[in-house]
Amino acid sequence: MEYKIKMAFALIGIGLIFFINTINAQKIDKTNLFEIWHLNSYKIKSKEYSPSKKEKNDYIHFKEDGTFVSKSENTIETGTWILNNNGGYILMIDDNNETIKAYIVSLSFENLILRFDVAEIKEVEVVYNSHL
Amino acid sequence: MKYKCTILLLVISFTTFAQERIRLNTVLFETDNISIYVKDIRDERKEKSLGNVDNSSGKQSTVILNPNASKAIQEFMDVSFPFSKEATPIYIKIKALEIQQSQSAINTVTTRAYAHLIFFEKKENSLKEIFNINHYEDQIFDISNTSGIFESHEKNIRATLEYCMQLFVKNYKENKTSEKDTLEFRASKEPISLATVPKLGKWFDILTYKQLFSKNREGYNISYIGFSDSEDRFILPFVLSYSTYKIKPESLRNKGYKSVDYFALGAGFDGYFKMFPGVYVGLGIGVPIGVEVTRNTENRKRTNFLIGINAKQGIKLIPFKDFGIVIGANIFQQVQTSKVYKTDFGFELELGVNF
Numbered sequence: 055m056e057y058k059i060k061m062a063f064a065l066i067g068i069g070l071i072f073f074i075n076t077i078n079a080q081k082i083d084k085t086n087l088f089e090i091w092h093l094n095s096y097k098i099k100s101k102e103y104s105p106s107k108k109e110k111n112d113y114i115h116f117k118e119d120g121t122f123v124s125k126s127e128n129t130i131e132t133g134t135w136i137l138n139n140n141g142g143y144i145l146m147i148d149d150n151n152e153t154i155k156a157y158i159v160s161l162s163f164e165n166l167i168l169r170f171d172v173a174e175i176k177e178v179e180v181v182y183n184s185h186l
Numbered sequence: 187m188k189y190k191c192t193i194l195l196l197v198i199s200f201t202t203f204a205q206e207r208i209r210l211n212t213v214l215f216e217t218d219n220i221s222i223y224v225k226d227i228r229d230e231r232k233e234k235s236l237g238n239v240d241n242s243s244g245k246q247s248t249v250i251l252n253p254n255a256s257k258a259i260q261e262f263m264d265v266s267f268p269f270s271k272e273a274t275p276i277y278i279k280i281k282a283l284e285i286q287q288s289q290s291a292i293n294t295v296t297t298r299a300y301a302h303l304i305f306f307e308k309k310e311n312s313l314k315e316i317f318n319i320n321h322y323e324d325q326i327f328d329i330s331n332t333s334g335i336f337e338s339h340e341k342n343i344r345a346t347l348e349y350c351m352q353l354f355v356k357n358y359k360e361n362k363t364s365e366k367d368t369l370e371f372r373a374s375k376e377p378i379s380l381a382t383v384p385k386l387g388k389w390f391d392i393l394t395y396k397q398l399f400s401k402n403r404e405g406y407n408i409s410y411i412g413f414s415d416s417e418d419r420f421i422l423p424f425v426l427s428y429s430t431y432k433i434k435p436e437s438l439r440n441k442g443y444k445s446v447d448y449f450a451l452g453a454g455f456d457g458y459f460k461m462f463p464g465v466y467v468g469l470g471i472g473v474p475i476g477v478e479v480t481r482n483t484e485n486r487k488r489t490n491f492l493i494g495i496n497a498k499q500g501i502k503l504i505p506f507k508d509f510g511i512v513i514g515a516n517i518f519q520q521v522q523t524s525k526v527y528k529t530d531f532g533f534e535l536e537l538g539v540n541f
Contacts, residue, residue: 081213081214084216120218120356134356136216136352136353136356137215137216138215138345138348138349138352139213139214139215139216139348140213140215140341140344140345140347140348141323141341141344141345141348141349142345143345145349145352
């Protein structure tokens with residue numbers, strides 16, 4: 055009898071773990087994005103390239119309040135951002151209502167790799183670090 | 187009678203698509219702690235299937251959401267916006283929800299999910315429209331990845347639904363904080379109607395025969411042309427061609443040759459400007475590579491490597507049918523490493539089929 059109860063609990067436990075995993079299988083932890091992401095390098099077919107001098111201090115700051123500030127070649131842009139978990143991308147909407155999608159290739163505490171949905175640079179992975 | 191029924195059943199089974207049911211995965215998404223839940227979803231589409239696409243075995247199938255679109259989307263929303271007594275009920279009408287796939291380049295297929303949703307809130311016992319959005323999500327795959335292509339439809343639907351919901355939440359919050367009575371937002375600048383469902387471009391496979399007419403040469407060219415007739419005005423088709431030409435006898439006089447023949451292969455991209463559906467103005471630059479076989483008056487044969495560059499301007503008429511005739515005409519200019527004539531210009535008449 056005791057053995058049967060133990061087995062039942064074990065099965066329920068496995069079922070719960072499976073259920074939770076199914077729900078969270080592809081979830082991206084949004085809080086990991088709340089950082090200033092400094093441009094580190096570009097990757098094209100696993101070959102790494104350094105940014106140009108102009109791009110050395112480029113960054114994107116995803117803020118907790120849903121706004122962002124980015125610097126690209128000395129141009130500052132601001133707007134709002136939305137994480138689309140099911141699509142695996144960040145949607146950035148700038149102050150002129152222009153939108154850009156950035157697919158998340160990988161995300162950790164220190165690294166963020168994005169692939170921008172722009173025809174000319176679709177093959178380029180942009181590598182950011184959370185520290186300079 | 188029995189035989190007739192069997193034949194009829196066979197005909198029906200050959201002409202109807204197989205049916206595939208797909209279940210939406212439940213992936214939580216960020217809700218910005220907004221206190222809403224989806225009370226009811228009404229599917230107002232005339233056609234309840236999502237569309238006809240290739241299944242994971244590459245066979246054309248009619249795809250439907252399991253058990254049906256309303257219930258599948260309800261379950262999908264409930265995970266991220268669970269019911270609570272304090273939460274505001276939201277009602278959704280599905281005006282469009284469909285999937286598409288089409289070859290988009292010589293080696294890729296694009297998949298798309300499209301949704302048009304209208305959001306309502308209950309005010310004074312009637313539903314009031316508060317948000318109206320249409321959106322599509324695309325993914326591109328290698329043409330050989332049939333299982334990845336089929337699986338992407340489910341992910342595209344989820345991404346599309348999340349996009350619509352996220353923008354609704356953003357707009358809802360902004361409008362609630364500014365204390366407006368109603369909110370109205372359209373993701374598309376175009377007026378929304380079923381007629382504006384953004385369709386993926388149709389892929390054309392075309393085989394053409396071109397007869398060449400020029401001052402010094404005569405011959406023909408056989409080409410394969412592949413392109414996606416997208417919404418873009420400028421289209422870059424993929425072209426593979428084989429040409430064989432010879433110098434006209436009258437042009438060989440005083441040149442010291444009995445005959446001169448060319449065999450050339452060409453590959454690359456032309457550009458088409460879509461003027462109207464089925465009418466294209468072509469501009470192309472090609473690099474034909476081949477051999478030039480000369481036979482002099484003493485009957486001595488020599489083979490030379492031939493490379494050239496040509497420019498073409500022309501018009502192509504392609505009927506918008508799965509199978510149809512293609513008609514075209516081009517003028518061309520060519521410079522090449524020939525021992526006999528290094529420049530040439532003339533025109534080509536083109537006849538082909540699209541399949």
